[in-house]
Amino acid sequence: MTDALDTLEHDNLGSTVYHLLCNALIQGKLKPGERLKIRELAARLGTSVTPVRDAILRLVQEQALAMKSARDIRVPHMTVERYLEIRAIRIKLEGLAAEMAAQNATADQIALLEDLVRQNEQALADGDTARGCDLNQRFHFALVDIAGMPFLQGILYRIWLQMGPLIADIYGDGGDDMLDFHYPVLDAIRAHDGPAAARAISDDILCGGQVILQHLQAAAAAAEPADATAASGTDHAGVD
């Protein structure tokens, strides 16, 4: 499932390292601002620098990692502007996925979604936020999978890669209500009502992400308490 990014890919060491780092990112094992060193990783993984460099370059390309300078590779910090942009994109793309999933879903696939929600309930009941975070993500990916759009799956995987470090950092704060928005999605899929599914996913992304947005805005405000020029440009990034 997590292999969605490169369909039918030729397996080489670089890809293995890449997926390793992807999982680390998505599971929040790499914190924003953390630095990565090629040689160090290579030593830790027992390979030469070449595959590690391959993997890191791939992640830099898709902006899941950032090269602050020629020799400073770090997990990037999410900004409010970027989060809002990504949110808008997710609403469109995951909406499309939900719509197609509602059209296509078989009984088995619906049962799988229900199972994911059930496991998520259990995880939240147990107070296992890490598992809840993982299951939340798997629900979203399951939708794209059911939609049967492999290219879209790759795009969304890359987007989630960016949100991984962020979500893992914040989820414990107030993510308990994140699951609530999955029920309307499930209802719409059961009814094979595409537009309703898209709306429900949109609600999920907007409401569920509210905590994240507040967190980011608070962090941004704390970072620059005096300077108000950059902070005010939250709604529209004036990137020319």
Added chain:
Amino acid sequence: MTDALDTLEHDNLGSTVYHLLCNALIQGKLKPGERLKIRELAARLGTSVTPVRDAILRLVQEQALAMKSARDIRVPHMTVERYLEIRAIRIKLEGLAAEMAAQNATADQIALLEDLVRQNEQALADGDTARGCDLNQRFHFALVDIAGMPFLQGILYRIWLQMGPLIADIYGDGGDDMLDFHYPVLDAIRAHDGPAAARAISDDILCGGQVILQHLQAAAAAAEPADATAASGTDHAGVD
């Protein structure tokens, strides 16, 4: 503008080669099915294999190139299924871009769009399809640029990368009416009417791409007229 993919990227030889190949793909200088060899490219460009390998791996990752086997890197063929999927994604994402562009566009930016359309008229009048193709693309990119969404720009650039070889192959067939659908887009942007701009872009993608779709369907029908199992070995179908 074409540098949208990796914002603020550290320049290394691999990136240079990457952009070189990107341009070649988008401008249709690389045909579907064409094979690329690392050593050959390196010799042609006067570098070692390392930067070329970096660039090619990046393009493979985003499926702009495909590794059919461990040592067979080719420009992939577009399939009907994939085209339809990409079309649906484009409608959502370029719709979003058009909507934001309509909200944000300044008079200067609108003038720039008008200029692109005017140049495109001239190109078509001159029968210069290559230039028309290029200008068509630049119009679409200009919209994302005006929308001020750099992350979206990266996603769309990667999508166009996939369509480059295809469009260049087909454009001459009946692309003369492709420009027609840009006028309603321009009108909507002038009126700052986001939803109308999104609808207009959707029309452009659907109608303008009709020729491409027919071409693909004809090619698919010709490729496997009777036998559906063995002949499909050329294109790896079975996207599900």
Added chain:
DNA sequence: GCAACAAATATGATGCATCATAATTATGAA
């Protein structure tokens, strides 16, 4: 003690040697 310069270190970039294996060609027997 502090600042400015210098030496040392760290680190990604690049080139290249070597390896494993797939593709191609050559060889030879039927």
Added chain:
DNA sequence: TTCATAATTATGATGCATCATATTTGTTGC
């Protein structure tokens, strides 16, 4: 002539040596 097998070649993968330079650390003069 044809097909099977072996030798050759081609090619991406991997590892590693070296380079350039940013960063850190040490030294020295004030």
